[in-house]
Structures are given as C-alpha cells and as structure tokens.
Amino acid sequence: MLHVAGRPLLYRTINMLRDSGFSEVFLVIGPKGDKVKEYFGNGENLDISLSYVFQKKQDGIGDALLQAEKWINPGEHFLLVYSDVVTDENIFASVLQSFGVSNVPVAGIVLPTQSSAFGNVYMDKNMGITKIVENPAGKGTGNYVLGGVFVLPYAFFSYLKKVNGNMTKALASLISNEGLKASIWEKGWIDIGYPWDILSANRMIMDTWKTSSVHQNIVVKDAKLKGPVFIEEGVEIRSGAIIQGPSFIGRGSYIGNNVLIRKYSSLGPESTVGFGVELKNCVLFGKSRIGRLSFIGDSVIGMNVDIGSGTMTINCNIDKAVVKTKINRTELNTGMSKLGAFVGDNSVLGCGHNLKPGSIIKNGVVVPHHLTFPKEVR
Amino acid sequence: MCGISGVVSSQNVVSRLQSGIQNLEYRGYDSCGMAVLNGSGTVVRKNIGYVAEVAEREKFSSLTGSVGIAHTRWATHGGVTQQNAHPHLSCDGRIAIVHNGIISNYLKLKKYLEGQKHVFTSETDSEVVAHLIEEYVNNGRTIEAAFVEALRELEGSFAIALVSVNDPNRIYCAKHESPLIIGLGENENYVGSDFNAFIEHTKSSVILDDGEFAIVSNEGYSVKKIKNGEPVLKKVTIIEWDAEMAKKGGFPHFMLKEIHEQPDSVANVLAIEEKKIVELARMIVEAKHSYLVGVGTTYYAALFGQYQFAELAGIMAPAVSSDEALESAPMSEGDFILAVSQSGETYDTLRVLRTAKKNRVKTAAIVNVIGSTMSRMVDIAVMQGSGPEICVISTKVAIAQMVSLMRVAIEAGVITKKISQAKKREYMKQLGSLPELIGTFLNENSAFIHNLATRQAHQNNWLFLGRGKYYPMALEAALKVKEVAYHHAEGMPAGFLKHGTIALIDEKIRTMVFLPPESDKGLYGMIMSSIEEVNARGGSIVGIHFSKSLKNSKLFSDQLCLPKTHPFIAPIITLVAAQLYSYFVATALGRNVDKPRALAKSVTVA
Numbered sequence: 001m002l003h004v005a006g007r008p009l010l011y012r013t014i015n016m017l018r019d020s021g022f023s024e025v026f027l028v029i030g031p032k033g034d035k036v037k038e039y040f041g042n043g044e045n046l047d048i049s050l051s052y053v054f055q056k057k058q059d060g061i062g063d064a065l066l067q068a069e070k071w072i073n074p075g076e077h078f079l080l081v082y083s084d085v086v087t088d089e090n091i092f093a094s095v096l097q098s099f100g101v102s103n104v105p106v107a108g109i110v111l112p113t114q115s116s117a118f119g120n121v122y123m124d125k126n127m128g129i130t131k132i133v134e135n136p137a138g139k140g141t142g143n144y145v146l147g148g149v150f151v152l153p154y155a156f157f158s159y160l161k162k163v164n165g166n167m168t169k170a171l172a173s174l175i176s177n178e179g180l181k182a183s184i185w186e187k188g189w190i191d192i193g194y195p196w197d198i199l200s201a202n203r204m205i206m207d208t209w210k211t212s213s214v215h216q217n218i219v220v221k222d223a224k225l226k227g228p229v230f231i232e233e234g235v236e237i238r239s240g241a242i243i244q245g246p247s248f249i250g251r252g253s254y255i256g257n258n259v260l261i262r263k264y265s266s267l268g269p270e271s272t273v274g275f276g277v278e279l280k281n282c283v284l285f286g287k288s289r290i291g292r293l294s295f296i297g298d299s300v301i302g303m304n305v306d307i308g309s310g311t312m313t314i315n316c317n318i319d320k321a322v323v324k325t326k327i328n329r330t331e332l333n334t335g336m337s338k339l340g341a342f343v344g345d346n347s348v349l350g351c352g353h354n355l356k357p358g359s360i361i362k363n364g365v366v367v368p369h370h371l372t373f374p375k376e377v378r
Numbered sequence: 379m380c381g382i383s384g385v386v387s388s389q390n391v392v393s394r395l396q397s398g399i400q401n402l403e404y405r406g407y408d409s410c411g412m413a414v415l416n417g418s419g420t421v422v423r424k425n426i427g428y429v430a431e432v433a434e435r436e437k438f439s440s441l442t443g444s445v446g447i448a449h450t451r452w453a454t455h456g457g458v459t460q461q462n463a464h465p466h467l468s469c470d471g472r473i474a475i476v477h478n479g480i481i482s483n484y485l486k487l488k489k490y491l492e493g494q495k496h497v498f499t500s501e502t503d504s505e506v507v508a509h510l511i512e513e514y515v516n517n518g519r520t521i522e523a524a525f526v527e528a529l530r531e532l533e534g535s536f537a538i539a540l541v542s543v544n545d546p547n548r549i550y551c552a553k554h555e556s557p558l559i560i561g562l563g564e565n566e567n568y569v570g571s572d573f574n575a576f577i578e579h580t581k582s583s584v585i586l587d588d589g590e591f592a593i594v595s596n597e598g599y600s601v602k603k604i605k606n607g608e609p610v611l612k613k614v615t616i617i618e619w620d621a622e623m624a625k626k627g628g629f630p631h632f633m634l635k636e637i638h639e640q641p642d643s644v645a646n647v648l649a650i651e652e653k654k655i656v657e658l659a660r661m662i663v664e665a666k667h668s669y670l671v672g673v674g675t676t677y678y679a680a681l682f683g684q685y686q687f688a689e690l691a692g693i694m695a696p697a698v699s700s701d702e703a704l705e706s707a708p709m710s711e712g713d714f715i716l717a718v719s720q721s722g723e724t725y726d727t728l729r730v731l732r733t734a735k736k737n738r739v740k741t742a743a744i745v746n747v748i749g750s751t752m753s754r755m756v757d758i759a760v761m762q763g764s765g766p767e768i769c770v771i772s773t774k775v776a777i778a779q780m781v782s783l784m785r786v787a788i789e790a791g792v793i794t795k796k797i798s799q800a801k802k803r804e805y806m807k808q809l810g811s812l813p814e815l816i817g818t819f820l821n822e823n824s825a826f827i828h829n830l831a832t833r834q835a836h837q838n839n840w841l842f843l844g845r846g847k848y849y850p851m852a853l854e855a856a857l858k859v860k861e862v863a864y865h866h867a868e869g870m871p872a873g874f875l876k877h878g879t880i881a882l883i884d885e886k887i888r889t890m891v892f893l894p895p896e897s898d899k900g901l902y903g904m905i906m907s908s909i910e911e912v913n914a915r916g917g918s919i920v921g922i923h924f925s926k927s928l929k930n931s932k933l934f935s936d937q938l939c940l941p942k943t944h945p946f947i948a949p950i951i952t953l954v955a956a957q958l959y960s961y962f963v964a965t966a967l968g969r970n971v972d973k974p975r976a977l978a979k980s981v982t983v984a
Contacts, residue, residue, distance in 0.1 A: 111828040122821045142826030
C-alpha cells in the first residue's frame with residue numbers, strides 16, 4: 001500500500017467518499033490486496049461499509065470493474081474511482097454535483113503537466129465529451145484528461161462485456177449511447193504512476209495543512225517543533241531534535257538525539273530514526289529504521305526497511321541536471337532536479353552506502369555493509 | 379436562450395414566480411413578464427428590462443393568483459419591445475403561454491391562423507402557440523387535447539408552459555430540445571427551465587425528456603408522450619448541488635464557459651446576412667472620414683478593425699477610444715461612425731453617437747444586446763448574436779466583434795477593388811474554418827496553456843508586445859491579465875519599445891511577445907528584431923508563436939507553440955490562447971474570475 005502524508009492513499013480516498021455522502025464502498029483488490037483488507041477491515045473505524053472482491057489477474061480497469069458488477073443494481077448509477085489518484089480537496093463531491101446538474105454519466109477531467117500519458121478528452125461547449133483518445137503518443141496534444149473519477153450507469157457493464165473489458169471502447173459506446181459529461185477539476189490532482197509521484201502527492205497534501213496536531217501521550221524533551229506537525233500517540237523525541245512542518249510522525253516512532261526532520265517528511269508508524277539523522281522531503285511508509293548519521297532526502301522508503309548508519313541518498317546531479325532513472329531497463333526522465341532513492345519493502349541496506357540520485361532498490365533486497373577494510377566481508 | 383418559471387399552489391405564487399425568473403436571468407435578461415390566474419381571469423404584466431426593473435414598473439407585487447407562469451427573454455425573433463415580451467395571450471385572453479426555443483414553421487402557422495381571423499400583437503414566433511391552441515379549443519377540444527394537437531404541429535425547438543382559465547388549477551408544459559423540469563413541493567409544484575427557478579423551495583424534481591408533455595397541479599403531475607399520449611413513468615431526482623454550478627453549465631466559471639462558446643459566437647457572426655455587412659462596408663468606403671469607436675475591450679476590437687481595413691481595403695478608418703473621441707475626432711456631415719459595444723448601453727460610446735447624430739453624421743453599431751439603446755439609435759445595427767455574456771471580462775463577445783469587423787473589411791476591400799472576388803472567397807473560407815479551429819484549439823491546447831500560466835502566475839510585472847494586427851491582440855491580452863489576474867501588464871507595439879520603454883527591461887519585468895506565423899514574413903522579421911533587443915538587455919521573454927522551429931529556441935525563457943494556422947485568422951487564435959492564459963493565471967491565484975474587483979459588466983456612467 002502506498003502511503004502519503006502519514007496515511008495509506010486509500011485512507012484519504014475512503015474518507016473523502018464518506019464525506020461526500022457514500023455509505024458503501026466496494027474495493028477491487030489484486031493478488032497483494034490482503035494487506036488492504038487487513039488494514040481497513042469492514043470499514044467500521046472509518047464509519048463506512050467496505051466489501052472486497054479479488055481480481056485474480058491484474059487485467060486492466062475494465063476487468064476490475066466487471067468483478068464488481070454483482071454489487072450494483074440494474075438502473076443504478078455508481079461512482080468509479082481509481083485508487084492511484086490523489087487530490088488536495090474532495091473531487092468526488094464535485095463530480096457528484098456535475099452528475100446532479102446534468103443527470104447523465106460524468107467523468108472528472110483535469111489538466112495534467114503531461115497529457116500524453118492519459119485518456120485525452122475532447123468536449124463540446126456544453127461539456128459533453130465527444131471523444132476520448134488514449135495515450136496519443138507523438139501527437140503532442142494538451143487536452144484535458146480523464147481524472148480517474150466517473151459516475152456511470154449500470155448499463156456500462158454491458159458495454160464493457162461487448163468489448164472484452166476494454167475501458168476506452170466501453171466509454172466510447174457510453175458516449176454514443178447515453179452521453180458522458182465532463183466535470184472540470186481545477187484543484188490539485190496527481191496520478192501516482194511513478195515512484196517520485198509519491199513525493200509530489202505527499203507535498204500537495206501537506207500543503208493543505210494549516211494546524212499542528214500533537215498527541216498528549218508522547219515523550220519529548222528539549223526538541224524544537226516549527227510549522228504544522230502531526231505527531232501521533234507514543235512517539236518519543238529525544239533532546240536536540242528539530243522538526244520542521246509540514247511533517248508527520250506516526251504512532252510509536254522514535255526520533256533520536258539531534259535528528260533534523262525538514263519540511264515534507266512523512267514517517268509512518270513505528271519508524272526509528274537514529275542519532276544525528278537528517279530527513280528532508282521524504283516518505284517512510286513505517287516500521288523502518290534509519291541508522292545514525294544518515295541523510296535521507298527526496299526519497300521514498302517502503303515498509304520495514306533497515307537502513308544502516310551513515311547512508312547518504314545523493315539527491316542531485318553534480319551539474320544540477322534533471323535526474324534520470326531506469327525502470328525495467330527503460331531510461332526515464334523524472335523531471336525532478338532533486339531526487340534521492342526509492343527503497344522497496346523489507347529491504348536491508350548495510351552501513352555506509354552512497355545512493356545515486358534516482359536509485360531504485362526493489363522489495364526484499366539485502367545489500368551488505370559498504371566496507372573499506374577488509375574489502376570482502378563474506 | 380430564455381428562462382421559464384411556473385408555480386401552481388393554493389397560496390399566492392407571484393413572489394415565487396418573480397424570484398424564479400430572477401434566478402434565470404443568466405439565460406437572458408432583455409425583457410420579462412408573468413401571467414397569473416385569479417378569480418377574474420388571466421392577468422399579464424410584461425415589459426422590457428431586467429426582472430427587478432420590470433417588477434417595479436409593472437407592479438408585480440400588486441398581483442395575486444395561485445397559478446402562474448413567468449418568462450425572462452433573450453430576443454431571437456422580433457425586437458425587444460413590450461409586445462414581444464412573454465407571456466403571450468390568445469385572442470380571447472383565456473390562454474397564456476411562455477416559450478423558450480425557436481418555432482421554425484411559425485410563419486406558415488401564423489398565416490394559417492390569420493386566415494382563421496386570429497389577431498397577432500407581437501412579432502415573435504412564440505405567439506403562434508397561444509393562437510393555435512385557442513383555435514383547437516374553439517373547435518371544441520379540451521385544453522389538454524388542444525395543447526397536444528398544437529405541439530404536434532410545431533417544428534423547431536421548444537419548452538412551453540401554459541395556463542388557461544378553462545382549466546385554472548393546472549400548468550400545462552412540454553419540452554422538445556429546450557430544457558424544462560418540474561419541481562415537486564408540498565401542496566404546490568413548479569416548472570422551470572432549470573432548477574434555479576425553484577431551488578429555494580424544493581429539491582425534488584422530474585426532468586422532462588424531448589417529446590414529453592406534463593400536466594402539473596398543486597397535488598401532483600402526470601407526464602405523457604406528445605406523439606401518442608402514452609403515460610410515462612418518471613424518476614424523481616433529488617437535487618443536491620449548488621445552483622451556481624448549473625447556471626455555468628458545469629463549467630467552474632462563466633469566463634471558461636464563454637471562452638468555450640466562441641466557436642458558436644464566431645459561427646453566429648458568419649451567419650449574419652451579407653447584405654447588412656456590405657451596407658456597412660459601403661458606408662465606410664463612401665464616408666469622408668470613418669471612425670471606429672469603442673472603449674476598453676471594444677476599443678481594442680475597433681483597433682484590430684483599423685488594421686483590417688488598412689490591409690484589406692486600403693482605407694484609413696482610425697479606431698478611437700470613445701471616452702476620448704469628442705476631443706480627438708472632429709465629426710461633420712459626410713463622416714461615419716461605427717461603434718462597437720457588448721451591452722449597447724456604454725455611456726461613453728452613446729455620448730459619441732449622440733453628438734454624431736446632432737452633427738448629422740451617419741452611425742452604425744456592432745452590438746450584442748438586442749433592443750439596447752445603441753441598437754435603436756444608430757442608422758444600422760448589426761446584431762452579433764453572441765448570446766448573454768455573464769462574466770464581466772469580455773471574451774466571446776470581443777472575438778465575435780473582431781470577426782464581424784474582418785467581414786466588413788473584406789467587403790470594403792471588394793468595393794475598393796483592393797481584393798478580388800476570388801480573394802474574398804479565400805478569406806471567407808478561412809473565417810468559415812474558424813469555429814471548428816477554435817473548438818479543436820481549446821481541446822488540444824488547454825493543458826499547454828495551463829502549464830504556462832502555472833509557471834508564470836507569480837510574475838506580476840509584464841510588457842505585452844505585438845506588431846501590426848498583433849498589437850491590438852497584445853493590448854487586449856494585457857487588459858485580460860490586468861482585469862482578471864490584477865497583474866501589471868502593459869500592451870505596446872513591439873517597435874515602440876526601443877523609443878523609451880526598453881529602459882524598464884531588467885530581471886524583474888517579463889515580456890510576452892505575440893509572434894505571427896512565419897509565412898507572415900514582414901511582421902515576423904520585425905518582431906524578431908524586437909525580441910533580440912529585449913534579450914540583449916537581459917530581459918526574460920515568453921514567446922507565443924506558431925513556429926515549430928522555435929520550440930527549443932533560446933530566444934525565450936518560456937513559450938507556447940500554437941498549431942499551424944493561416945496568417946489571416948492567426949491573430950484570433952493568439953487571442954483565444956491569451957484569454958485562456960489569463961483565466962488560468964487568475965484561477966492559480968484564486969481571483970474572483972467572473973466578478974473581478976471594481977469592475978462592472980456595462981459601464982453606463984460617465
């Protein structure tokens with residue numbers, strides 16, 4: 001599960017759904033969805049009813065949606081939400097309003113920094129969508145794009161079935177049969193497609209924080225807090241630590257002596273941060289340990305990661321050029337001039353490593369200590 | 379577009395009818411009226427003006443009645459007069475109707491009805507509905523049967539509401555291609571063009587579909603098909619949204635809505651009959667001196683016109699800002715004034731026209747609001763037909779005015795023989811492609827412009843430069859940024875820069891330059907030298923251009939590359955981009971887009 005601003009992404013989504021008046025949410029989860037079920041349960045804690053269905057093979061949005069058909073009654077409309085979309089305010093309320101006004105199916109649309117990666121929308125002066133062009137590579141268009149939030153009729157399932165679950169084709173039949181109205185979302189919107197999008201989303205959400213929240217049951221002595229900070233129950237902060245907001249420190253975390261936590265740092269529950277560590281613009285999902293005298297900046301650290309003492313995430317190129325990285329052997333331009341490392345769940349990094357800007361370390365990787373003497377440790 | 383409101387109750391409905399049409403004024407506001415049924419019959423009060431004005435003048439508050447319909451009008455057929463305002467009555471005054479839409483076969487129906495001795499009191503298409511129903515009633519049908527029979531005769535688009543003393547406890551209504559919905563209250567029900575008509579009273583509604591009619595009483599409603607009278611089971615929709623949003627058709631602001639309506643407002647200008655355009659062109663060609671007069675955005679539209687007349691017709695027709703015209707433009711018999719105005723009520727421009735008339739100077743106007751003072755006082759009024767523009771910042775109306783002036787300039791060029799018929803056809807073809815071009819442009823470039831605006835939103839000190847016909851565009855673009863983003867932006871001819879203003883260039887001031895397509899060789903070369911001048915002094919330039927070859931150019935610190943466009947219409951595309959740019963800067967800064975501080979839609983004071 002992806003975490004931003006101290007919470008799983010889905011936590012925010014489900015809360016916003018409840019706040020816009022939904023009482024029932026159906027989650028289509030993939031092979032690794034157990035964790036989601038474990039975390040949210042039946043939704044009691046969030047005052048909403050949650051049910052789950054497993055999608056055996058991750059075979060696209062259309063297929064995922066078809067798994068949910070049994071929950072929707074003929075004649076009803078339902079809200080379809082992509083779980084990797086993050087907004088700074090409640091997009092669902094806005095899409096519902098558009099549905100209310102037009103009484104025809106609605107798609108939330110946004111203006112992204114790069115339109116080409118998404119479904120490009122063409123609309124008429126009445127905001128009726130006339131066509132959707134998926135990933136128009138090379139055409140260089142700057143369209144509004146689908147924002148991953150829809151109000152759809154039950155009949156949409158039959159359109160989907162006719163085209164083997166192809167979402168774009170099913171939307172095309174919806175447009176020609178019933179119409180699809182656009183609902184323009186002008187506030188913040190991020191689709192988490194790449195690891196560094198987590199940092200942008202984290203920042204976008206933390207920018208909405210106006211006040212601090214510090215649980216009464218924490219241990220803190222001679223530490224400095226500045227700006228909106230969110231500190232949960234059972235956190236221990238040792239003397240000399242400085243925490244600059246907006247930042248989040250999850251339940252049961254330990255912040256050692258002389259730690260510097262800079263803006264936009266999000267530490268999930270039970271994080272342990274050793275003496276003299278500097279954290280900056282980074283997301284730690286939780287249960288990870290950062291050894292003493294390390295620097296973690298512009299980075300994302302998964303769940304239950306162990307980072308040895310004296311680890312440096314180098315967060316910019318020496319010529320200040322935009323950081324490039326490789327995912328599955330494809331070189332990608334991240335568009336970020338400052339970017340550190342991405343470390344997957346359950347990985348272990350030995351002491352003393354310097355991580356190249358844009359490094360990606362997968363889940364469960366073990367990297368031995370970096371030793372200068374003796375050369376071989378094993 | 380017009381607005382319909384209706385209420386059927388056991389209480390007095392007059393104040394609710396009035397607030398109903400007041401809430402629909404965004405659909406049109408040139409005249410309004412209402413009809414209520416009371417013990418003595420059908421009482422109609424109507425006149426020209428905003429709802430609040432008419433309500434006071436016609437003393438709506440003195441009316442009583444438990445069933446009534448009301449209407450706020452935006453004229454399409456027939457001028458803005460008291461007679462043409464709705465509701466319309468049948469000859470015997472027993473039937474009153476309001477209508478939104480266009481009855482395309484009304485002339486045929488009217489002729490038939492006049493043959494049956496019906497007397498018409500208005501020039502509207504709508505009035506035939508009242509008489510047609512009356513005709514069927516006179517032939518022995520019930521109101522319902524007569525209503526349905528009449529509906530079957532109508533061609534075109536309509537939303538209609540009817541009250542009649544023959545059946546005094548019901549409202550009859552019908553919908554075909556114009557919106558109409560029913561609101562369900564407690565012991566009273568409503569009809570309206572949209573739910574703004576009754577949102578203050580109920581959130582339950584029934585949305586009529588095309589080809590349906592409904593009979594609404596205070597206790598209930600029934601919906602049937604016009605075609606065969608079959609009952610239709612309708613779903614009740616609970617309205618849970620904000621009324622403002624519906625007025626904007628789902629757009630976040632009127633400004634964005636109106637920018638997206640520009641394909642239509644241009645198409646409407648292209649549909650203006652050629653005879654009228656030629657008449658205007660002839661007046662300009664034949665006058666001793668012609669002046670183009672406007673103020674604010676309309677002055678920039680006029681200035682754009684000046685360049686068009688020079689280029690296409692070889693005529694000098696200077697644009698004069700109407701607030702300065704009396705001091706700078708001496709007028710005498712044989713001269714000609716062409717005024718440009720959205721509202722037709724602009725004080726400064728009216729003042730110029732009044733003086734002109736006193737001096738026996740011929741006058742004409744390109745104006746949006748039918749029935750406005752200006753449209754009535756000039757010798758020729760060209761109605762641009764852009765529909766209501768609600769956002770205080772003018773977008774669709776301004777572009778429509780510019781295209782109107784292009785058309786007049788083309789005709790003037792034909793008269794002065796500066797351009798051939800073949801050339802005219804080519805220009806008209808380019809203009810004809812504009813509506814679709816603007817639509818595609820908006821669809822395919824919004825994100826690029828949004829990204830540029832987001833990057834530049836915090837720069838608050840600007841020079842906007844253009845040469846030739848891009849100079850008025852630079853002025854208008856700068857005005858948009860000033861009006862809606864509250865940033866300092868100074869429009870200027872690019873060649874003017876080096877004669878003084880260039881002293882301002884430093885790292886704190888940004889320069890936006892509007893480039894023509896490269897094929898516009900003369901202008902393109904000249905603007906390039908201005909760009910060099912700014913760069914040479916360490917300035918930072920945002921380039922708005924049409925050249926793919928400049929995409930990675932070091933000339934600009936930021937840029938927007940517009941799609942390849944014919945040079946004749948390229949300035950219009952530039953302006954659409956600038957409108958969107960100012961909109962996105964304003965939204966990024968959280969400005970009050972539709973009602974910027976200190977501005978009013980029409981400036982009717984000195």
